[in-house]
Amino acid sequence: MLQLFTKELKTMHVAVFQMEVLAGKPDENRERVKTWVEQLCREQLERPLTIVLPELWTTGYQLEDLGELAEEEGVETIAFLQQLARAHRIHMVAGSIATKKDGGIYNTALVIDAQGKLVYTYDKVHLVPMLNEPAYMQGGSVPPALFELDGVKMAVLICYDLRFPELARRLALEGAEVLFIVAEWPLARAMHWKALQQARAIENQFYLLSCNSVGSHNGTDYAGTSMVIDPWGEIIVEGSSTEEEWLQCKVDFSKAAEVRDRVPVFSSRRPDLYR
Numbered sequence: 001m002l003q004l005f006t007k008e009l010k011t012m013h014v015a016v017f018q019m020e021v022l023a024g025k026p027d028e029n030r031e032r033v034k035t036w037v038e039q040l041c042r043e044q045l046e047r048p049l050t051i052v053l054p055e056l057w058t059t060g061y062q063l064e065d066l067g068e069l070a071e072e073e074g075v076e077t078i079a080f081l082q083q084l085a086r087a088h089r090i091h092m093v094a095g096s097i098a099t100k101k102d103g104g105i106y107n108t109a110l111v112i113d114a115q116g117k118l119v120y121t122y123d124k125v126h127l128v129p130m131l132n133e134p135a136y137m138q139g140g141s142v143p144p145a146l147f148e149l150d151g152v153k154m155a156v157l158i159c160y161d162l163r164f165p166e167l168a169r170r171l172a173l174e175g176a177e178v179l180f181i182v183a184e185w186p187l188a189r190a191m192h193w194k195a196l197q198q199a200r201a202i203e204n205q206f207y208l209l210s211c212n213s214v215g216s217h218n219g220t221d222y223a224g225t226s227m228v229i230d231p232w233g234e235i236i237v238e239g240s241s242t243e244e245e246w247l248q249c250k251v252d253f254s255k256a257a258e259v260r261d262r263v264p265v266f267s268s269r270r271p272d273l274y275r
């Protein structure tokens with residue numbers, strides 16, 4: 001049964017850091033995130049503010065060195081983010097980082113609230129054959145679930161997960177109002193990146209916010225084109241395909257209810273014929 005949308009909180013500011021990740025340099029990447037957050041928070045004083053980071057933003061796709069670079073349970077980066085979140089009173093959909101646990105290496109998304117609490121983690125379930133990810137990492141065994149920031153139901157998927165519409169639909173049916181996609185999506189498949197994001201937003205009638213990286217590593221160029229897409233499928237802001245930059249906007253959560261009134265996809269569903 002589809003749940004009702006959040007009534008109390010109508011709007012939230014978001015800022016997406018379309019970052020050029022420096023592969024194999026976690027200290028420098030953390031420092032660059034800190035500098036960005038400080039600059040952003042000098043300019044943006046309104047709260048709630050949620051910031052978004054890309055996939056594997058501490059290490060990049062330096063997969064062959066993850067044995068050394070991946071963090072035990074993500075402890076160092078989590079502590080770093082918690083401190084930053086508390087200091088600036090910002091929520092963080094903090095992309096993903098390489099973590100070591102139970103003898104394996106995982107691609108783990110992190111969500112931290114403005115009080116510095118780690119509210120959600122998710123280990124990427126679909127590893128990317130095209131980037132040889134399965135040779136270096138383990139896939140998570142728990143499906144993505146909802147988390148809440150200021151009472152708004154949200155979810156996060158990691159990059160390749162975007163290609164599996166059943167994940168996004170299940171999250172929408174559970175009541176997700178916003179879907180974040182954190183990514184290092186290659187330029188070679190940029191057309192898919194853009195079309196799939198818009199499709200997920202249109203078919204599920206929720207906000208979709210993505211954060212992709214730019215730059216290149218080991219011969220792979222990344223596609224940038226981070227986006228904020230509203231529940232009608234309109235692109236509100238869109239990053240360039242090459243430049244490190246940040247995108248900012250205000251999202252209005254009442255919009256999804258309007259869209260669902262206009263095109264009542266969810267009440268037209270026939271779950272008796274399909275799941």
Ligand SMILES: O=C(O)CCC(=O)C(=O)O
Pocket residue numbers: 055128131158159160161163183184185186189192
């Ligand atoms: O699906 C794709 O084309 C890209 C996926 C990817 O790069 C990733 O999951 O890191």
